[in-house]
Amino acid sequence: MKKLFNLLVLALLLTGCTLISSENNKNDANGNFKPLTTKSPERPPGQKDVLGLTAPKIETVRVGFIGLGQRGPRAVSRFTHIPGVxxxxxxxxxxxxxxxxxxxxxxxxxxxxxxxxxxxxxxxELCQRDDIDLVYITTDWKRHASMMIYAMEQGKHTACEVPAAMTMEEIWDVIDTAEKTQKHCMQLENCVYDFFELTTLNMAQKGVFGEVLYVEGAYIHHLEDIWDRFESDWRLEYNKNHRGDIYATHGMGPVCQLLDIHRGDKMNYLVAMDSKPVSIHNYIKNVRGEDPGDFKNGQHTMTMIKTEKGKTIHIQHDVASPRPYSRMYQLTGTKGFANKYPVQGYALESSQIDSDVAPNHEELNQHSFLSEEVMKALMEKYKHPIHKELEEKAKKVGGHGGMDFIMDSRLIYCLQNGLPLDMDVYDLAEWTCLAPLTALSLENNSAPVEIPDFTRGGWNKTKGYRHAFVE
Ligand SMILES: NC(=O)c1ccc[n+]([C@@H]2O[C@H](COP(=O)([O-])OP(=O)(O)OC[C@H]3O[C@@H](n4cnc5c(N)ncnc54)[C@H](O)[C@@H]3O)[C@@H](O)[C@H]2O)c1
Structure with missing residues (x-):
């Protein structure tokens, strides 16, 4: 009797499994749920990757700027303070x-x-000039990829504002052009140079937090007061027509550097969820007196990502709600914790705190943040070499408190010295792919979506993220 019962259970289980795999085709050979996939084109023959790309030194970097709305002129102004430009x-x-x-x-x-x-x-015509080394792009999102591609095809290095690409097709085209031309192609993600983020990266790289397992990033910025400022309303239009995390790079950049993404780890898949759109829809209707139509971008979009090495990333996007500005920026390691918004601070196991930073560290309470005094001492001790070099001038020149100037200065320093840039085309791809891939997840009841290996096999060649300096 018991044998018959067991056989029945087995038969039911097998039928269930067959149903899932044959009718929905959602399981892999091991019975695991398969993420949705997008097309990953193979690398064309004769083309090679641009991991660690270097180019001949350029003593004076000659620059052309495209897009002089709100952001562009500020970049031009910062460049007037950089020597050798x-x-x-x-x-x-x-x-x-x-x-x-x-x-x-x-x-x-x-x-x-x-x-x-x-x-x-x-x-x-600007891109075609033969006296330009770098094309710097600060137009709206939809024009970025085609401008970068054309600039590289004209033999120029290129740097482009965030997000530098919006669709998977654009991302792969940008990668293919960078590989084909062997030109630098950098996304201008400024937040990786902010003072807390870069100091914390330095601490993480020196093992202060133990193994970093979980990181958070976000773009939470109530844009209601500034929607009217963009050329032909491009930013509101994009939000109106697209679901998903369409502005993920400020959150993604700093946390991907913490996790050595494509320098020893890779993102495997994501899952996204959004709350219904309310505030921007109401703004269009009530403040502008226009028809919001079918407004697509969710009020708050959350994305969770799992990496090959078992780490997790949580990214948020909300440009609609009346909340204080936040990029979250949080890190949890086996021996410590860092948090930037709304409270900036560190918590560490006492074994991780050197006596030069806090003489009585054994008595520190491990259930709360370290004191302001200890945090300051830690930040001083672990100040990144880039900040040691540029902080004073950056604070004078400005641009989001100085991080924009540091970003531009590093770009020029690396070009002048023939070094790999701090951010390569694969970073661009990984940080921008959230726009199309979260949309795909959202349209499929938050199904997991595979994140392609944009390096096409090279994600584990480099061990650890590092900035390049002249030896
Ligand atoms: N990193 C940051 O902190 C940060 C901050 C603000 C903006 N941004 C990014 O900067 C970019 C620009 O934003 P913005 O606020 O300056 O937008 P904007 O609308 O103020 O400016 C865009 C400019 O591009 C010009 N333009 C459009 N099409 C063009 C073409 N075919 N040829 C030449 N010029 C063209 C427009 O005339 C306009 O002057 C966006 O990607 C935005 O997300 C980044």
Whole structure:
């Protein structure tokens, strides 16, 4: 009787398994639920990866800027403070924006730059010039990828504002062009240079937190007061038409560096969930008096990511709710914890605190943050070499408290010295792929979605994320 019962149970289990695998095809050979996948094109023959890419040294980096709205002129202004740079050309759709930016050069005592404007395609002429080394792009999201690709095809290195690509097709095209041309292709993610983030990265790399297992990042920024400021309303339009975490790089950048993504670990899959859109929909209807139509972007989007080495990442996006600005930035390791928003602080096992930082560290309470005094001492002790070099000037020049100037200075330093850039095209791909892949997850009841290995097999070649310096 018992034998018959066991056989029956086995038969039921087998039928169940068959149903899941044959009808939905959602299980792999081991019976595990299979993530949804996107097309990962093979590397074309003759093309090689750009891991650790270096290019010949450029003594004076000649730069052309495309996009002179809110962000562009500030970048031009910062570049006037970087030695060994020549601002060769300026481009925007609108001639008056180019004129206004010329005034920045004039004020800095620099020669006027060549001007491009008036047509949707004028930027191509800028890219075709043979006296430009770097094309710096600060236009809206939809134009980024095609501009980077064209610039590289014209033999230029390129740097582009965030997010530098919005779809999987764009991401793969940018990667293929960077590999084909062997040109630098950097996404201008400034938050990786912020003071708390870079100091904490240095601490993590020196083992202060033990093994880092869980990290958080976010873009939480109530944009209601600034929706009207963007050219042709591109930013609101993008939110209106796209579900998913469409602005993930400020959260992703610092945490991916902490986890050595494609330098020893890789992201395997993600799962996303969003709450229904309310506030921006209401803003369009009540404040603008327009029809919000089918507004797509969720009020709050959450994404969870699992890595090959068993680590987890939590990313959030909310540009709709009346919340204080936050990029979360949190790290939990086996021996310590770091948190930036809303309270900046560290908690560490006493064994991790050196006596030069806190003489009485054995008595520290491990259930709360270390005191402000100890935090300051830790931050001083672990100040990153990049901050030691640039902090003072960065705080004077400014740009989100200095991190923008540090980003630009590092880009130029690496180009001048023929070093690999701090962020490569695979970082660009990994940090921007959340836009298309979270949308896919959301459209499928939060199903897991595979994150491709954008290095196509090279994610474990480099061991650990490191900034390059002249030896
Ligand atoms: N990293 C940061 O902290 C940060 C902060 C703000 C903005 N951004 C990013 O910077 C980028 C630009 O944002 P913004 O606020 O300056 O937008 P914006 O709308 O103010 O400016 C975009 C500019 O691009 C120009 N443009 C559009 N199409 C063009 C074309 N075909 N040729 C030449 N110029 C063209 C527009 O005329 C406009 O002047 C976005 O990607 C945004 O996300 C990043």
């Amino acid at each position: 020549e601002i060769v050309a300026l481009c925007d759709l609108h001639a008056d924006r180019v004129e206004k930016t010329q005034k920045i050069l004039e004020k800095a005592g620099l020669p006027a730059a060549a001007e491009y404007s008036g047509s949707e395609e004028s930027w191509k």
